[in-house]
Amino acid sequence: LSLDGWLGLRGWQHMYLFEGLPTVLIGFAVLFILTDKPAQATFLTQPEKDWLSSTLHAERVAKEVKGRLSLWQAMVNPKVLLLAFNYLGIITASLGMLIFIPQIIKSLGVTGNMTVGWLTMIPYAIAAVAELAWGQISDRMNERRWNLFIGCMFSAVGLVIAGMTMGTWWAMVGMTIAACGFYGSKGPFWAMPGMFLTGPAAAAAIAGSTRSATWAVPSAPGMSAS
């Protein structure tokens, strides 16, 4: 973007600022717009509040019939740990590929950094559409496990295709398939903790699974490629 030196900052420092800005803005939006309970939401009509509150209550009761886990019980629950390991696998593969992509595109003969950036966007732009579509499909099927499985398989098979076709543009096709798997699996995955956990236990499980992603950052194989 030729911003190197503007306001006394390097180009990469501007990139970090621009990339962080939407997250900060969304953080403030969440603080002021989202509420703890549907009954407090000003953007819902009364019938919508009533329906949502009763549906959430019925779901919570259905889950707590089988027992309610405390925060610490949730942290060592085998299913929660398996969800964390599943997420660790997906995120490790995802981050590794993310770090590989620009170098792989450059290895195809593309030289300009800006062009490499635009080409890197392609798999992720397609994956964004796949993420929405996959979530819709999972919701309509009311099924999570096999949708998650297929997402993981898309990721793995896409990476194998990319490896087999390395040095050709078909590798981009493989990485696009993999990206669709990475992001398509997110909807079914994040629906799963809420299927058997409630309240603080659900929050702890989600935090624990997300924590596994931070373990993946230093362990991602791509880190050694940079």
Add this chain to the structure above:
Amino acid sequence: MKDATGSYTGGLYGLALFGFAAAAISAFYLDIPNPEVVRTRAAE
């Protein structure tokens, strides 16, 4: 891993193993009953 295998191909295959491992966990160990489906079936 790329350094260990000496190629991007090896690195991508290594990453694919993580994807296959995640798929195996979801297939064999994440059989979690959906309370909404259970409730709907009970109502029927």
